[in-house]
Amino acid sequence: MRNLWIVAKYEYHRFVIRRGFLISTLAVPLGMAVLITVLIIYTESKISRLPVGYVDQAGFLNIDLQPVHPNPQDGLSIRAYPDEKTAMAALEGGEIQAIFVFPPDYLKTLHTGLYYLEKPPSDIVWKQFDDFVRINLTASLPESIRERVIAGPKITVIDITSNRQFSENSIINVILPFAASFLFFYATMSATGYMLRVVTDEKENRTIEIMVTSLTSQQLISGKALGLLAVALTQLLVYLIAVVVGLKIAAPYVEILRQAIVPWSYLGVMALFFFPAYALIAAVMIAVGGAMPETQQGQQVAGLLNLIFLLPIFLLPLLFENPSHPIILLMTFFPSTAFLTISLRWGVSTIPTWQLGLSWVILVATTTVMVWAAARIFRAGMLHYGQPLNLKSLLAVLKEQ
């Protein structure tokens, strides 16, 4: 066990200091920072801090009934004008950014006139002025009803089989599982790509004979896999921190981001699938690395195998159209595609619990067999210097007592 940790620690240290790892790990936070900066600059450029004026010909607005903004300095300043002429003079004089004109029959028609010079008021201005009008329209209602009316409708769809909730406001909560799927998968594929590299490195560096006289081949590959798992988790943690910090910073500027909720159930299920899926891909890479004499050949074979792992991405249109299509169901249960398929399905539909359970059991069983086989192939392959293991040799290795 001691040796396993030593190998894990060594491999972790060896990889986190690589330039490639640092670049790929910092790319997401940097990308996020750039995206948020652009978003904030864009939003800020659209927002005018000038007051908004109104002309109330219907006589229902009270200038003193204004919504309370959480940040008073960001609150909209609203001015009342007795007539359109005065208001237009203020608009043309640059004192206000827009004028809302409520005609005498407004309460019947609900038609409003809007005047502005170049740019229409931003969404935030619309929202705040809308709140002001709602507060005035409901001024005569009891407090509890008034609050409910001002808040407006909020529809939540609950799936009775899984208890998952879908909110019409939270498109971001549909997007998040998709984004997370790609980040999860990217980190997994990177780490397992490293796995192939460390295995073939071991062969090319000819260190295997020294290693297997110090520890068992199972300890060696488990240590390597564990070290690289830590690499993947480090990468994911950095991504997660970047996303959370990014959302926190950007939320005040972008309405949709304020509605984002942490998809805990998604994260829980993905964590359950992540570890066996990672071990399965790592085991496949170990077996490929062990059987192939050179890194390049290993990468070619691994490239083909990656296509199988990435199949759900290619079938994304089908997944959107019909998440319960037999092919999608098949991919849910197929060990190499289960992780990504479930992750992607989560964003567009609910997945019955029995499907999650069965998929997980198949994945864990396959992974167990694959890890066992990979250890044998690795050991045998490592000692075949410069020669690939053919199918016959592979079968012989697996049958060996």
Add this chain to the structure above:
Amino acid sequence: MHAVEVSHLAKRFGETQAVSDVSFFVDPGEIFGLLGPNGAGKTTTIRILLDIFKPDVGSVSLFGGKLDQDTKRRIGYLPEERGLYKDQSLDSTLIYLATLKGLDQKTARNRLGAWLDRFDLAGHSHKKVQELSRGMQQKAQIIATLLHEPDLIVIDEPFSGLDPVNTKLVKQILEEQQKAGKAIIMSTHQMYQVEALCDRIVLIDKGKVVLEGKVEEIKHKFAGNTLVIEGDGDFTHIPGILEARKENGGWHMALDYGTDPQSVFRAIAARTDLRIERFELAEVSLDDVFIQVVQSKAAEMGAKDA
């Protein structure tokens, strides 16, 4: 108790019988030579000994027991297929390998300093392994073999890639290890090194033990089977001579089993194209023994096949 006891080992790879019926033992404080021509089965024997391969038949006992994790820590192995992590620094690689053998980082680092000084590698400790010359890498590999102070040292061609100064240093280190009571198994083709260092040897050919014993006893046994001749002419095709090579202006000849030196003398004297100026029985070298045993066996096998 023997440090190593190998009993009737056999191993087949597909159609090839790599090792068949190999037995020997090695005691603490002994340098044991594992010899044989290329492809004789030496490396396979070592790999079985170290549990890299499982034998089809036979058993291996190390320090009186089977090879387990604790026993592995008592072994230092310099394999024929040399290798270190090329993209890592020399010191971190050596410390890593030593910690896998049970040392803690601090002890490994402390010991490493002395070894690097001794091998004149201290100034290169932070360099990547790939930046070191072949000789330096070989020295680093020897350090990796010895850093954890093993009780059994298995070294395959320890002098390859070393200059005479470092060869002398490695010989000196092996002698120190022997005096410290370590059991050493050395496989090499450099017979003069075997003669200088080994107490006993085993010679393997085609997977079988063909010769075993103390170096001095073997040389004594084969004395009289080697001639030194000085004279004119080509002495390469004389009946009863396994090999004739020019050495120091004369001819050094290894006689076949059962060949009487007198009959060789008569055969040469009868030849008009040859002239003898000096004819004497030479002190046999392990090189000669090696050639005589291996070539005689080859001839024997050829005769059987025919």
